Amino acid sequence: MERTETIPYEPAPETVARATWLRGQLLSWFRSSGRSFPWRDPGRRPYEIAVAEILLQKTTAAGVARAYSGFIKRYPSWASLALARLEDLESELRPLGLWRQRALVLRQLAQSIEERGGDVPCSRAELERLRGIGPYTASAILAIVYGRTEALLDVNMARLLDRFFGPIGSSGKERSRSLHQLASLLVKGGHCLQINWSALDFGALVCKARRPRCQECQLKAECWYARTQITPTSDAPSG
DNA sequence: CTCCCGTCCA
């Protein structure tokens, strides 16, 4: 037997074709409807990128957008953040939620970076050793700061992939592996940041968790979710 | 698996 049957490192040809089509659609959609955030602006320092990624964890991007500029202005560097008073940090973070653990994480992260001479690690292993930096945040820093080809598989992209390609695997482990495979397939075609941000924005604005806008979605003809869940008389299920 | 947590929207 072929080893590809037991070790599916290679996605099926049809999957590759659909992923390529999806890429084109997302990039096209992003040019006209993508979101603009201060932390996406070119020229941002690694510090500003890292802080944004911590703030964005399990928090709405719209909320972070409101607090971001003020936070950077008040704490403009790793050094200032490392020396911050915990109470001040907490009150700055309070409107975003998760303020207690995030204040600790940010200050400890700043102190760790300062001990390294002020530079953000450029390897996944080093990044994930730091408090508050897991697989996703490490990928984001590698992609945005160091220009590496990494998939930003957050809840938005996961939902989009899940719906577009259809349910994958029975176990959570298998599903996770397939999602990462699809995500890396998307990103490997080039334009890493554009495709990542387009998938995130599309998942947040069109392929929403609550009320997906399937009727006006340009992917509906090829989307598993739209083709199976939509009925002529009703939009996407409300639940 | 649970907790962290304020905000937003159906």
Added chain:
DNA sequence: TGGACAGGAG
């Protein structure tokens, strides 16, 4: 009023 949010840690 409750689920969901650019996750991560215990």
